[in-house]
Every structure is written in C-alpha cells, then in structure tokens.
Amino acid sequence: MISPSDFITIPFDDAVNSFVHGFLVPYFRPFFRALQVPVNELLMAINQLFTVVPMLVTTAVFALLSWRLAGRTMAIVTFLGFCFIDMIGLWPETMTTLSMIITSVLFCAIIGIPVGILVARSDIGWKIVRPILDIMQTVPSFVYLVPIVMLFGVGRAPGIIATIIFALPPIVRMTNLGIRNVRGDLIEACESFGATSWQILWEVQFPLALRTVMAGLNQTLMLALSMVVIAALIGAEGLGGIVNTGLGRLDVGLATAGGVGIVILAIVLDRITQGLAEGRNGNLSLRRALMTFFRGQSPDRSSDPDTLSGREKAA
Amino acid sequence: MRYTALMSVKVKVESVSKLFNDERGEGLKRLAQGQSKERIFRETGVTVGINEVSFDVNEGEIFVIMGLSGSGKSTLVRTLNGLIPPTSGKILIDGTDVASCDKKTLRNVRREKISMVFQHFALFPHKTVAENVAFGLKVKGVDKDRRRDEAMKALEKVGLDAHADTLPGSLSGGMQQRVGLARGLANDPQILLMDEPFGALDPLIRREMQDELLVLQKELKKTIVFITHDLNEALLLGDRIAIMKDGAFVQVGTAQDIVSEPADDYVRAFVADIDRSRVYTASDIALDAHRVPLTGTVADARKAMEAADTEILHVVKDGVPAGLLTLADIKDIKPQERVMNVMHAHPPTVPQDAYLNEIYSEAQAGMPLAVTDDDGKLVGVVEPGSIFTHLANEEEATEDAAETSTSEDTQETKAKTQAAEPA
Incomplete structure (x- = not known):
C-alpha cells in the first residue's frame, strides 16, 4: 500500500525543536522571565497574607462570604470543610493552592474581560480570537508544559502561567457573549441620548453583561482548580504537590488527603462565585451585588411585581 | 392648528432615501432612474427602505407618520437622529444636517435637541426609574444633584415621582412607557421622536396614554414626530399626518384632509372604518x-x-x-x-x-x-x-x-x- 510518507516526510518535531531551542529560548527568554515578575509579586503578596492571617480568621471570612452569597448551609459546610483540612494537616498547602488560584483567576480576569469586550465590539476581532481560544481549550496542557518550563523555568509562577493559559478561554467567551446579548434597543436608546461608545459600555453593556461575565469567572475558577495537580508537575507545590508525592510513592492515603483538600476548596469557591454570578434579584450590577452582600438580601425586595401591583390597585 | 406653516420649521427632511445592502451604489442609481422597489430588489438584491421622502415638521406640532409594518416608518424616524444614516438626502434638525455631520456634532444634537421614546420602552433594567430618567443628563455630564432634580421634575410630569427609586422591571407596561416618556423629556429637548410608543400597551392603557400625551403637549409644546400603525391613533394625535407605504409618503395632511379626501385607494381603505366622530370638530x-x-x-x-x-x-x-x-x-x-x-x-x-x-x-x-x-x-x-x-x-x-x-x-x-x- 502506498502512503504519502513514502514520498515526502516532514520532520515536524525537529522543526518545533529548532524553533523553540534555536529561536524562542535564546532570544525571548528574558522577555518571558520578565513576564512572570508581576505574577510572582502578586502571588507572593497573596500567599503572605494567607500565611500571616490565622487559620480561624481565614475560615471565618470564607464562612461569612458563603453565608451571604450561598446561604447558611453552605456557610456550615465551609466552616467544617476548612476545619477538616486543618485537622488532616494540609492547611499550609491549601493556602498555597488558594493563593495560586486567586492569582491566576485575577490575571485571567485582567486579561480576559478586556479581550472579551474588544472582540464583542468587532466581528473581525472575534474571528481571530475564537480559533485561538479553541486551540487553548483543546491542546492538552501537558503539551505546553515543556516549552513553559524552558521559557519560564520551574516553580509556582510558571505553574500559574500554565493555569492562566488553560483557564482563560471561558471568561473571554462569556464576556463576549454577555456584551453581545445586551438588547439592541437599549444600545439604540443610549445612542439616541448622545452617549459615547465608552459611556454605552460602562453605563449599560458591562453592567448588563456582568452576570454572564461572573458565570465565566466561575468556570475559569473551576478550570484553574483542575490545573492544580498538573501545575504541580512543574514544581508548583501546594495540594497538587501532595497528590503528586502520593502518586510517586504509591501512598494512597496522602494522595487522597490532597484530593479531598482540592475538592473542599473547589466546592467552597464554586458556590461563592456562583452566588456572585446569580445574585438574589434578577438584574445584578456590581453596586447591587455589594448591597446584596452587605444586607444579605435584595435591595428592593419591597418592590417586586406582586406587591407593587397590589399597591397600585389599592391606590 | 392648521396654520402651523407660519411657525418655524424644526425638522426639515429633503429627499431622503435609505437602501440596504447597496454597497456598490447600484440601487441608488436605479432608484434615480425611477425603477420600482420590487424590480430593484429582484435584480440587484438591494432593499429600498425609504424612497425619496421629503417633509417639514413645524415647531410645536405633532407630526404623525402612519404606516403598516415594513413601510419604512421606523427606519425613517431613526434617520432623524442619525441612528440609521440615510443613503442620500438631507436632514436638517434646527439647521444642522445630521445626515452629513461628524460624530461629535451628531452627539451634541442628540444630547441637546432631540430625544427618543421607544416601542418596547428600552429602559435600562439595572438602573432605578430615576437613574433611567436622568440618563440623558448623565451622558451630558450634568452633576448628580441637578440630575436628580431634573429627573424628579420629569417624573412628576408623568405622575411617577413616587416610584423614582424602584427598578423599572417592577412597573406595569403603561408605567414603564411613562418612564420612557419622562426620560425623553428630562433633557428638555425641542424635538421628541416617538417610535410606536403605545404599540406594546393594551388598548385601555393606550387610550389613557394618548390623552395624557395630548394634555402634556398642551403644556410643553414640543415638536413631536410620532410613529404609529394605528390610524385612529394618528387621527387623534396628529396635527398633520403622513401615510407611508413602501418607503414613500402616500399622503400628508390634517386628520380632516385624510378622512375627507383620501389620496388613493390605499388610504381610502384605511379611512373606511375609522371613527369619524373623533376626527371632525x-x-x-x-x-x-x-x-x-x-x-x-x-x-x-x-x-x-x-x-x-x-x-x-x-x-x-x-x-x-x-x-x-x-x-x-x-x-x-x-x-x-x-x-x-x-x-x-x-x-x-x-x-x-x-x-x-x-x-x-x-x-x-x-x-x-x-x-x-x-x-x-x-x-x-x-x-x-x-x-x-x-x-x-x-x-x-x-x-x-x-x-x-x-x-x-x-x-x-x-x-x-x-x-x-x-x-
């Protein structure tokens, strides 16, 4: 049987090797090194915070957040879960993982939301960005671990950069979707009052897209969590490191302990961000989300449709 | 009210056309040659939205553009404030040609002179009623306290000041459109564009709103361009009425003119079953x-x-x-x-x-x-x-x-x- 390889063979792997070794690494390594400086700084600051603050205070803060955004049951689950993590002796690793996740999600938001807004306003932009997002989501993360190690070295910051690549697509997609789904007549109304495109974005599009953006943030967070173990392969430590160690030593107990820690962290973070995304009332703005947070209830529950129409009839 | 010709012209539209999908200008050329809308669409795929429409709207007058869906009335009203730029023609708003001016001038015209009320209200669901009404002022950069004052004044006019701090989603349709009207008035524009503002309301509320608009207009004396598909509404509200069909005006005149002398069978068919007791004085x-x-x-x-x-x-x-x-x-x-x-x-x-x-x-x-x-x-x-x-x-x-x-x-x-x- 004849096949094309009988005539032409392409040394694809050699080409990639020479591109990375001969071009990227010698010329761009300083550039990539510089890239991880802000990541490192932020990570250190957050990690420092979680190290300094006593375990019980951190737990209390997260329990309070859960209570306001996800209900009382979730607050109890958070409290017990965090206590359990402490009792099985994984508190410092959990805090390392948590600070890595917060760092990578923050960077995803900082990069992803503006990109999402930009591509929502330009169809050409979306056509360019969409296949890139598809590639980011489909390429197995192990594939880019190697070049990342070559360019960034090993440690937490390269782990976070791998996580950012993996977790970025949902927030870009959802921001784009949220902005595009804002009703056309609302945009027309804005324009008819002489709003600039910046005013339209800030006053109407972004606030109305916020729920969808928050849903994207939630997905990004979940993806970031799922990268914890993989990032640990390149020395990112934390709970992922525990799992890897357990794996290496065939220590079932240790691996399970690390896994349980990740699961508890995932549940708590998921519920808190979902609470942020859904809010308690139909339309959420940042201000109202904060009001909801501090009052523990919808800011204008008194004016829901039923009571209002009742009042109308009475009047 | 028939003697509005003596007053100054606020909106002057001169042979405005709007063609969709006409990147090469082929449709416009054929339109100038007098080819029919159907033929142009069949042969070039160009849709003629508005076909050489000209009219003046005088200060303080309610000018109603009446037509069925697809007649181009909504497109026409959107050309007046530049939401849809016309393919050709001039639109003078108080002397400024919004069809050809730059973005900044257009923005200023929208901020100062002209505002719009929408069919489906188009209220911002995340802003309170007062914030919605104050939107035009916020865009202009008016400070917070004055914005609130002006918004409250506009809300008083439509009788909704008590609901200033609720979200529009909790109001009924009629109340929402009052908010829309108040938002249009808060800027104190001279010209108000109303795109089927009462079309989404049920008949009783619609009647109420029509009467209310007339009462308000007696006091405010705005120049209003009102779009509707309902001839009775047109006859009730319009100082002058334009009947629109296939992107062109079929007849322009007072309610009495339209009812007594329909220009063609199309208008006659409309007029056949209207309530005459609401037309003649x-x-x-x-x-x-x-x-x-x-x-x-x-x-x-x-x-x-x-x-x-x-x-x-x-x-x-x-x-x-x-x-x-x-x-x-x-x-x-x-x-x-x-x-x-x-x-x-x-x-x-x-x-x-x-x-x-x-x-x-x-x-x-x-x-x-x-x-x-x-x-x-x-x-x-x-x-x-x-x-x-x-x-x-x-x-x-x-x-x-x-x-x-x-x-x-x-x-x-x-x-x-x-x-x-x-x-």
Whole structure:
C-alpha cells in the first residue's frame, strides 16, 4: 500500500525543536522571565497574607462570604470543610493552592474581560480570537508544559502561567457573549441620548453583561482548580504537590488527603462565585451585588411585581 | 392648528432615501432612474427602505407618520437622529444636517435637541426609574444633584415621582412607557421622536396614554414626530399626518384632509372604518350663527330671522351667547318686548375644537348648540341633527368637509355648507 510518507516526510518535531531551542529560548527568554515578575509579586503578596492571617480568621471570612452569597448551609459546610483540612494537616498547602488560584483567576480576569469586550465590539476581532481560544481549550496542557518550563523555568509562577493559559478561554467567551446579548434597543436608546461608545459600555453593556461575565469567572475558577495537580508537575507545590508525592510513592492515603483538600476548596469557591454570578434579584450590577452582600438580601425586595401591583390597585 | 406653516420649521427632511445592502451604489442609481422597489430588489438584491421622502415638521406640532409594518416608518424616524444614516438626502434638525455631520456634532444634537421614546420602552433594567430618567443628563455630564432634580421634575410630569427609586422591571407596561416618556423629556429637548410608543400597551392603557400625551403637549409644546400603525391613533394625535407605504409618503395632511379626501385607494381603505366622530370638530360642521343683541327687541329678532331665512337666533352679549330664541317663542309676543325676557337662557354651548363624540351628550336635548371660540364668543351653530347626518352619511360628510376645509382661510368658522344642510 502506498502512503504519502513514502514520498515526502516532514520532520515536524525537529522543526518545533529548532524553533523553540534555536529561536524562542535564546532570544525571548528574558522577555518571558520578565513576564512572570508581576505574577510572582502578586502571588507572593497573596500567599503572605494567607500565611500571616490565622487559620480561624481565614475560615471565618470564607464562612461569612458563603453565608451571604450561598446561604447558611453552605456557610456550615465551609466552616467544617476548612476545619477538616486543618485537622488532616494540609492547611499550609491549601493556602498555597488558594493563593495560586486567586492569582491566576485575577490575571485571567485582567486579561480576559478586556479581550472579551474588544472582540464583542468587532466581528473581525472575534474571528481571530475564537480559533485561538479553541486551540487553548483543546491542546492538552501537558503539551505546553515543556516549552513553559524552558521559557519560564520551574516553580509556582510558571505553574500559574500554565493555569492562566488553560483557564482563560471561558471568561473571554462569556464576556463576549454577555456584551453581545445586551438588547439592541437599549444600545439604540443610549445612542439616541448622545452617549459615547465608552459611556454605552460602562453605563449599560458591562453592567448588563456582568452576570454572564461572573458565570465565566466561575468556570475559569473551576478550570484553574483542575490545573492544580498538573501545575504541580512543574514544581508548583501546594495540594497538587501532595497528590503528586502520593502518586510517586504509591501512598494512597496522602494522595487522597490532597484530593479531598482540592475538592473542599473547589466546592467552597464554586458556590461563592456562583452566588456572585446569580445574585438574589434578577438584574445584578456590581453596586447591587455589594448591597446584596452587605444586607444579605435584595435591595428592593419591597418592590417586586406582586406587591407593587397590589399597591397600585389599592391606590 | 392648521396654520402651523407660519411657525418655524424644526425638522426639515429633503429627499431622503435609505437602501440596504447597496454597497456598490447600484440601487441608488436605479432608484434615480425611477425603477420600482420590487424590480430593484429582484435584480440587484438591494432593499429600498425609504424612497425619496421629503417633509417639514413645524415647531410645536405633532407630526404623525402612519404606516403598516415594513413601510419604512421606523427606519425613517431613526434617520432623524442619525441612528440609521440615510443613503442620500438631507436632514436638517434646527439647521444642522445630521445626515452629513461628524460624530461629535451628531452627539451634541442628540444630547441637546432631540430625544427618543421607544416601542418596547428600552429602559435600562439595572438602573432605578430615576437613574433611567436622568440618563440623558448623565451622558451630558450634568452633576448628580441637578440630575436628580431634573429627573424628579420629569417624573412628576408623568405622575411617577413616587416610584423614582424602584427598578423599572417592577412597573406595569403603561408605567414603564411613562418612564420612557419622562426620560425623553428630562433633557428638555425641542424635538421628541416617538417610535410606536403605545404599540406594546393594551388598548385601555393606550387610550389613557394618548390623552395624557395630548394634555402634556398642551403644556410643553414640543415638536413631536410620532410613529404609529394605528390610524385612529394618528387621527387623534396628529396635527398633520403622513401615510407611508413602501418607503414613500402616500399622503400628508390634517386628520380632516385624510378622512375627507383620501389620496388613493390605499388610504381610502384605511379611512373606511375609522371613527369619524373623533376626527371632525364642532367647527367642521358648524353653520353661520345668526344673532340678536341682548338689548334688542322682538321686532329686531323677527327682522333678523327673515333676513337670514332661519327660525333660530342666538342672543348675544358682547359676542358671548346668552340665550336662544326660536320663531315659536316670539310668535305671539309684542314687537316691543325685550328679547331677554322671552329667550331661553343658558343655551347649550360647545367649544369649536370639541370633537363630535364629545358633543353628543349636549346634542341629545335637541337644542341647537352654540359653537364658541377660545374667548367664549359665538362663532357658529350646530344643529343636533346634523351631527348624526354627518357621521352617518359618508358621501355628504365628505363633501361638507371638503368644502369646509378648502374654504377655510381664516380662523373664523365658515359654514358654506348651510345650503346642503336641511335647516
């Protein structure tokens, strides 16, 4: 049987090797090194915070957040879960993982939301960005671990950069979707009052897209969590490191302990961000989300449709 | 209200066309050659949205553009504030051509001169009612306290100040559109564009809103371009009405013009089943009033009746109707008797701009109605029977109105139709 390889063979792997070794690494390594400086700084600051603050205070803060955004049951689950993590002796690793996740999600938001807004306003932009997002989501993360190690070295910051690549697509997609789904007549109304495109974005599009953006943030967070173990392969430590160690030593107990820690962290973070995304009332703005947070209830529950129409009839 | 031509022109539209999918300009060329909309679409795929439309809207006038869906009326109104740029033509808003000006000028026109009310309200669901109303001011950069004051003032006008701090989602449709109206008014624009503002409301609320708009307009005197697909609404609200079909105006005129002289079968079909009693006013069907002064004698009255060949006289004092006198009343009365002693005091009186449906109840007593102008002076008389004849007999009504509207060149009510009406 004849096949094309009988005539032409392409040394694809050699080409990639020479591109990375001969071009990227010698010329761009300083550039990539510089890239991880802000990541490192932020990570250190957050990690420092979680190290300094006593375990019980951190737990209390997260329990309070859960209570306001996800209900009382979730607050109890958070409290017990965090206590359990402490009792099985994984508190410092959990805090390392948590600070890595917060760092990578923050960077995803900082990069992803503006990109999402930009591509929502330009169809050409979306056509360019969409296949890139598809590639980011489909390429197995192990594939880019190697070049990342070559360019960034090993440690937490390269782990976070791998996580950012993996977790970025949902927030870009959802921001784009949220902005595009804002009703056309609302945009027309804005324009008819002489709003600039910046005013339209800030006053109407972004606030109305916020729920969808928050849903994207939630997905990004979940993806970031799922990268914890993989990032640990390149020395990112934390709970992922525990799992890897357990794996290496065939220590079932240790691996399970690390896994349980990740699961508890995932549940708590998921519920808190979902609470942020859904809010308690139909339309959420940042201000109202904060009001909801501090009052523990919808800011204008008194004016829901039923009571209002009742009042109308009475009047 | 027909004499608006004397007032200044606020919106001037000069042969505006809008073609969709016409990147190569082929459609515009063919349109200029006079090819039909269908042919252009068939041969080039270009949709003609608006076809060479020209009109003026005068200051303080409600100009209604009426057409069915797909007639291009919504596209046309959007060209007026530049939401949809026209393919060709000029649109002068207070002298500024919004079809050709740069973005900044257009923004300023929108901020200062023109605002819009939308069919589906288009309220911002995440902002409170007051914030919605203040949006135009916020965009302009007005500071927070003044914004709030102005918003509250606008909300008071539409009677919703009590709901200022609720979210619009919790209001009923009618209330939401009031908010939309208040938002349009808060900027204090001279021109208000209303794109089927009451189309999404149920009929009762719609009637209420129409009346309210008329009341508001008496006070505010904005220049309003009002889009509707409902002819009754057009006739009720419009000082002038344009009937639009296939992107072009079929007829432009007052409600009476449209009803009495439909330009073609298309308009005639529309007009066929409208409520005439809401179109014609008392002055449209009034006859010449014959009068005798309050200080006159019965002899004067007899003379006046003979001279005018009538059996009914209005007794007037300084031009204001004070009583009614019929031939039967003075038959057996001495000629020297004063008319004030034999007349019927307090004659039924209606204002000249009252619609026929508003004077039914007055007419039921069977007495002739005195028609008065804004100062209460007698300008004409309406026979109760003629109201119903006018509404019932379309042919006759059409002729009457035609004559009335053509002969009417002063504010005084003429009654050339006298001969046609049985006294």
